[in-house]
Amino acid sequence: MKTRSALTILLLLILNCAVCSQQSKFRMGLLGGASVDKLLYSFDDESGFLDASFSGKFRPAFSIGIFAEYDHTKSLGLKLQANYTTKGGILEKTVKYDSRLRYIQFSLLPQYNIHISEIEYDDIFYLNAGGYTAFMVHGVELISYYNDETERIITSNIKGTDYGLMFGLGIIARRFILDASFSHGLTNILADPVHSDLLNIKNMSFFISIGIGGGL
Amino acid sequence: MKTMKSILAIAGLMLYLPLVLNPECPGNYGPVSPLSGSWNFTFSYGNGKVFANSVVQIGLNGSICGKIKVSDTGETFYVTGEAGYEYDSDFSGRFSDACGNLGYVTSEFKGTLSEMLGAGYGSGSFSFTQKNPGYKGTWQAKRN
Numbered sequence: 001m002k003t004r005s006a007l008t009i010l011l012l013l014i015l016n017c018a019v020c021s022q023q024s025k026f027r028m029g030l031l032g033g034a035s036v037d038k039l040l041y042s043f044d045d046e047s048g049f050l051d052a053s054f055s056g057k058f059r060p061a062f063s064i065g066i067f068a069e070y071d072h073t074k075s076l077g078l079k080l081q082a083n084y085t086t087k088g089g090i091l092e093k094t095v096k097y098d099s100r101l102r103y104i105q106f107s108l109l110p111q112y113n114i115h116i117s118e119i120e121y122d123d124i125f126y127l128n129a130g131g132y133t134a135f136m137v138h139g140v141e142l143i144s145y146y147n148d149e150t151e152r153i154i155t156s157n158i159k160g161t162d163y164g165l166m167f168g169l170g171i172i173a174r175r176f177i178l179d180a181s182f183s184h185g186l187t188n189i190l191a192d193p194v195h196s197d198l199l200n201i202k203n204m205s206f207f208i209s210i211g212i213g214g215g216l
Numbered sequence: 217m218k219t220m221k222s223i224l225a226i227a228g229l230m231l232y233l234p235l236v237l238n239p240e241c242p243g244n245y246g247p248v249s250p251l252s253g254s255w256n257f258t259f260s261y262g263n264g265k266v267f268a269n270s271v272v273q274i275g276l277n278g279s280i281c282g283k284i285k286v287s288d289t290g291e292t293f294y295v296t297g298e299a300g301y302e303y304d305s306d307f308s309g310r311f312s313d314a315c316g317n318l319g320y321v322t323s324e325f326k327g328t329l330s331e332m333l334g335a336g337y338g339s340g341s342f343s344f345t346q347k348n349p350g351y352k353g354t355w356q357a358k359r360n
Contacts, residue, residue, distance in 0.1 A: 045258055045356050046260070049269045052360075095248055095250055095253075099334065141332075141333065143250055158333075190333075198358070199337045201335060
């Protein structure tokens with residue numbers, strides 16, 4: 001009896017997958033837009049005297065990218081996105097520090113699609129969440145005191161790879177895309193083995209993008 | 217000729233006045249230490265016990281000075297040094313009785329202070345065994 005039940009369930013699953021594959025679909029597109037980024041700082045020491053968490057100010061930047069999405073079912077898909085983006089932030093002490101870290105970022109985002117049109121299959125509202133891996137291309141810090149400004153290349157002082165989480169939502173209507181997302185780094189981006197226990201710096205970004213794309 | 221003189225005078229004023237009236241013109245300030253600001257230093261003995269906690273100032277010219285109070289004995293000293301205009305400053309300073317003093321020759325307050333992405337941090341060692349054989353250890357610091 002148990003074997004028969006198991007076989008029935010297995011058969012149902014296979015049938016379900018066959019139906020799924022009929023609904024599977026690829027979607028691709030281009031996205032570009034603005035981001036606001038800041039850095040999150042935390043200090044930690046054994047005595048507790050240095051412990052502090054603070055964040056810098058947001059600084060505007062831009063982002064451009066492409067994505068490909070595979071719909072496993074009508075509602076569930078998997079999106080792979082590649083972006084060229086600038087992260088960093090502003091910190092003002094006696095001197096103003098404007099950090100610009102340029103990354104190529106790859107995100108893998110399971111996506112939930114809600115179809116908003118019965119006529120156009122590709123018109124959807126979507127929610128996604130997943131992870132990203134970003135590879136740093138270039139890092140620069142602009143240090144200014146009043147109008148005196150100094151540029152410092154910091155590529156070698158920052159870790160080459162950043163990992164983090166990403167959450168987004170958006171709408172695709174008649175191939176026009178409006179997308180908003182949030183990313184939070186999980187890696188301490190400071191490449192200083194001596195002080196990595198004392199100081200922890202993470203990336204955080206909000207993106208708003210527009211684009212064009214749709215089903216293939 | 218008169219018109220030419222007037223034009224030259226006005227042009228001269230147009231060049232001169234912004235430089236005088238605008239205090240943010242470049243060139244009005246010399247170099248500034250990227251490490252400048254108020255720092256928290258925590259000094260520890262070799263066994264990890266706190267020797268002193270102190271707020272230390274680094275001036276726009278990179279000069280270091282701060283008053284420290286030994287947690288155990290309540291004695292107060294100053295630590296002084298020169299971080300200069302570097303982003304990563306390996307400095308060697310001393311303990312002294314006041315800011316601006318040369319300090320005790322046999323004392324040592326040295327280490328590295330760094331600035332990265334606006335954050336200031338550092339670590340090093342200290343020794344003031346002339347006052348007390350036990351006054352030595354390490355320190356960590358962060359800019360507030």
